[in-house]
Amino acid sequence: MHVTLKLNGLVMWNQAGSQSLGRICSHKAAISKKATLQILPCTVSQLLAASQVSSDDFAFCDRELNQVSVLGVIRGFSPFATNIQYSVDDMTGPPLNVKQWIRCEDCTQAFASPGTYVKVTGSLRNFSGQRSLLAINIHCIDDLNEITSHMLEVVQAHMQLFGKIFDVNMNTTVSSLSGSYSGGNLRGTSPNGMTTIQDQIVLGFSYK
Numbered sequence: 001m002h003v004t005l006k007l008n009g010l011v012m013w014n015q016a017g018s019q020s021l022g023r024i025c026s027h028k029a030a031i032s033k034k035a036t037l038q039i040l041p042c043t044v045s046q047l048l049a050a051s052q053v054s055s056d057d058f059a060f061c062d063r064e065l066n067q068v069s070v071l072g073v074i075r076g077f078s079p080f081a082t083n084i085q086y087s088v089d090d091m092t093g094p095p096l097n098v099k100q101w102i103r104c105e106d107c108t109q110a111f112a113s114p115g116t117y118v119k120v121t122g123s124l125r126n127f128s129g130q131r132s133l134l135a136i137n138i139h140c141i142d143d144l145n146e147i148t149s150h151m152l153e154v155v156q157a158h159m160q161l162f163g164k165i166f167d168v169n170m171n172t173t174v175s176s177l178s179g180s181y182s183g184g185n186l187r188g189t190s191p192n193g194m195t196t197i198q199d200q201i202v203l204g205f206s207y208k
Contacts, residue, residue, distance in 0.1 A: 038066075038067065039067045039068065039069050039121060040065065040066070040067070040068045040069070040157055041068070041069050041070075041150055041153040041154045041157050042060075042068045042069065042070055042154060043070065043090055043092040043093075043151075043154055044070055044072060044088065044089070044090045044092050044093050044094070044095070044096045045092035045093035046060055046092075046154075047060075047065075047068065047070065047096060047124055047131070047133065048093050048094065048096065048131065049093075050065060050124060052126060052131075055126070056125060056126070058124045061161070061162055063161060065123075065124055066123065067121060067122065067123055067136070068121070068122070068123070068124065068133070069119060069120065069121045069150070070088065070090060070096065070119070070120050070133065071090060071117070071118070071119045071120070071141065071146065071147060071150040071151075072088040072089050072090030072091070072095075072096070072117070072118070072120075073088070073089055073090075073115065073116065073117050073118075074086050074087065074088055074089075074112050074113065074114050074115065074116050074117075074118060075087040075088070075089050075095050075114060076114055077111060077112070077113075077114065079111065081102075082101060082102055083099050083100060083101045083102055084099075084100050084102065084111050085097060085098065085099050085100075085132075086098040086099075086100070086112070086118075086120075086138075088118065088120060088133075096131075096132075096133055097130055097131070097132040097133070098120050098122070098132065098133045098135050098138070099125075099127065099132045099133070099134055099135065100135040100138060101134075112138060112140055116140055116141075117140070117141035117144070117146075117147065118138050118139060118140055118141060119138075119139045119141060119146065119150065120133055120135050120137070120138050120139075121135070121136050121137045121138075121139075122134045122135040122136045122137070123136070
């Protein structure tokens with residue numbers, strides 16, 4: 001059984017401390033400044049591009065990462081005595097390694113199989129030189145609309161944090177979308193199980 005974390009709407013950043021009026025914090029100060037974060041929706045490419053500022057701390061666009069969530073499909077898994085490691089792919093970059101500790105009181109802990117879409121909540125860590133997401137919760141996705149919802153949450157969180165949208169190739173996305181409709185209906189789904197529109201949203205995030 002998978003336990004789902006219940007969120008009250010979108011989760012936002014709350015910066016600790018007051019900002020000095022009339023000046024902008026420097027790059028170094030922005031990274032060192034602590035931020036209180038509940039859960040930040042992210043893509044795999046964002047986590048892989050995050051800067052490691054200390055042994056256990058990462059920052060993205062000068063914002064310290066605490067707890068994050070990603071959504072993707074499991075490409076593979078490796079069970080160990082104390083943990084299960086997954087390879088999670090959201091098609092925005094190379095798959096991300098996800099580690100979930102096995103609870104001693106639950107030796108029969110269920111695990112998600114390859115091909116399953118999951119939403120993972122956890123913290124970014126570095127284990128033996130490999131960047132991994134230490135999972136607090138892994139929730140299996142039953143409704144593919146959650147994929148679209150997560151991507152929109154990523155866009156909104158990014159706009160609220162940084163005041164701008166992702167630098168994506170909109171011409172490519174719009175051009176691709178123009179052929180996705182026939183009489184107002186979607187032309188089926190792609191081999192990965194997502195609708196054409198969901199594929200286009202993922203495609204948009206893959207452009208730098």
